[in-house]
Amino acid sequence: MNVYFLTFGCKVNLYETENMKQLFSEAGYTVSAEETSADIFAVNSCTVTGTGDKKLKKELRRLRRSYPNSVIVLTGCFPQAFSEEAEKIPEADIVTGTKNRAELPSLVESFIRERSHIVSVCPYTRKEKFEDMCNTRYENNTRAFLKIQDGCGMFCTYCIIPYSRGGFRSKPIEDIIAETKGFAEAGYKEIVLVGINLSFYGVDFGKRLADAVEAVCGVEGIERVRLSSIEPETITEEDVKRLSKLEKLCPHFHLSLQSGCDKTLKAMNRRYLTADYEKLVNNLRNNFKNCSITTDIIVGFPDETEEDFRQSLEFAEKIGFARSHIFPYSKRSGTPAAEMENQVPEEIKHRRAAEMAASMDASTRKFMQSQVGAVFPVLFEREKSDGFPHGYTPNYTPVKILTKYSNKSLRNSVFYVKIVSAEKDHCVGKLIINN
Template sequence: MYIYFMTFGCKVNTYETACMTAAFEAEGFTPTLEKNLADIFVINSCTVTSESDSKLRQTLRGLRRDHPNAVIVLTGCYPQAFPDEAAAEECADIVTGTKNRSDIARLVKNYLDDRERVCSVAPYSSRDGFEVMSADNIEGHTRAFMKIQDGCNAFCTYCIIPYARGRIRSKPVEDIVSEARKLAENGYREIVLVGINLAFYGAEFGKDLADAAEAVNSVDGIDRIRLGSLEPEKMTDEMLIRLAALPKFCPSFHLSLQSGCNRTLKAMNRRYTAEEYTELVDRIRHIFPDCGITTDVMAGFPGETDADHKESVEFIKKIGFSDIHVFPYSRRKGTKADLMDGQVQNEIKKQRAKELAETGAVCRQKFLQSLVGKEFPVLFEREKSDGLHHGYAPNYTHIKILTKNSEKSLRKMIFYVKIDKIGENCCFGEILPERSILDTNISNI
């Protein structure tokens, strides 16, 4: 039978979908990218905002309308956080959460035998360990995601994720090494370590994120290691120094900010101040010259004044991020912020988000301009298109080079490139044959 996966949300969900795909294949199901072929649909949901829930419900109803005889599985963060609401979605034949993902194939097989609707969302407990899954192949990706951490203990006032993911727990180091070796065998050259609260990796058994990166660094065939989104308060000097000692580590840091205003950070229950964040950025840039530092910023948190907003704008200018992701605050049932006074009007949130994004775009172009004339090893990720080869520098800058005479693809190859100009959200450059990472003839490229 053919099975079609739909993934919403973060890189962790992308990884978990790949793991579920492998589990279904092991049970004899055939993944497909063609909806019209599918007998089974698996929706891996996100619930970070109320808008994501609304989009999910629309997707469910559309699938049932267009595929009345298909088996529909709803899994992920939405059912885990709101099991009763999810169970009420009658378009789904099977409803399950973020626990025990390896059981989903069995649930589907049982449903195919008896056609009895299943609602099975197991609650988390403080004794839960890390559910070890593996995804040896992520369709269409040059870099591979590896989930090494799950859960969150922070309880930021705007966030539902601790209820959807449980408490922090981490993948054992030996399992990280084993999975990295399989990914290397399958031709992946870059691994991105991801988690729900990644910077807290290993906290429950005396390890930290540097231990995980060192484990991947030890694996032959893997040339690059990246980190997913990070919470600033756990990035210690010792950890940064250990990461800098790894030849495969890529210095791109996504440091979640949310606000550059201390009053707003406190209301959000964030565990750092703007001053502490600035000190961390300064340390990172001292240790990792030309690194990329990106972030998330929220506009219009409850109680945010015009002065608070302007403080965030000025903070972004001061830091000079290489890129930012801006989003208006979205009320989330079940969180403390949903009940706070001072909810900001939507139009004001949109205007503030626009100003933040425009400020971030200026910072982005300044960062790209600072790279002109410099040389970076570039991993090429996409097939040639529009007369260009596309790849990424270690600091996660998008690099494009013009093709010449060859039709040869550079995908999964690493070459040094000298940056000669910038474009919109990218840099252009030329390959330096004398500094090729690979023993490859590129005279015709």
């Protein structure tokens, strides 16, 4: 039987979908590349925003309409956080959360045998240990995601994740090393460390994120290591010092800001102020050459006044982000912020989001311009549909080469490139060393 996978949400979900594919293959199913040949749909959901839930339900309705006889499995964060709502979704034959997903193939078998609706969502006790669904298998590619951490216990007032993912838990260092070696043997050159709250890696057994990064950098064959999103409050000066000694660690840090206004940060239950954030950014910039800082910003959080928004905008402009994701605050039921007074009207949120996005686009252009003239080792990826090679510098600047290499793909190779010009969201480069 053929299974087709759909993933909503973040890189952790992408990693977990890969695990699920492997799980089903090992159980004798075929992973389908086309939805039209699928007998089973496995939908790995996200529930970070209410808008995302609506899209998920729409997609489930579309699948059921288009493939009335298929088996639909709904798994991931949405059913974990809202199990009662999820089990009432008529399109889903099997509903599971983010826990115990190793059972999925056997749940599908029971459903096929008995044709009766299955709900298997196990609540978190906050005492769980880190678990993967299976051992990762490797196929040749350029960049591999490696999930080393799960869960969060910080309870930011807008965020549902602590309810959908349970408490902090981390992958043991020896398992990280073994998995990284597997990636290296499969030909991967770059590893991206991902987690629900990566910065809290090791808090459950007395280790720090720097320990995991050092371990991954120590694996022969891996040339680059990247960190996905990190939280500012957990990274100490000592951590920055340790990390800056690792040559393979890429100087790109996605530091979630969320707001550049201290009053709003407190209302969000974030545990840093803008001054702490700025200090960390300066520290990173002083320790990592040509370092890029990217971020996420929410606008229109409850009680955000025009003055608060201006403060947030000015702070973001002062930092000078290389790239930013701007989100108008979206009410997430089940979180404290959804119940707060002074919710900001939608039109004001959208106006502020557009203003913040325009300003952050200008920062991105400025950053791209600042790279012109520099020389970087670029790790090339699959050619895009335009046929031009493209890749990323260590500081995650997207680079395009305006020469086609018809009989030689640059994919998964590192070449030195001189940046010759900057576009809105990427740089244009010239190959200067042909290995």
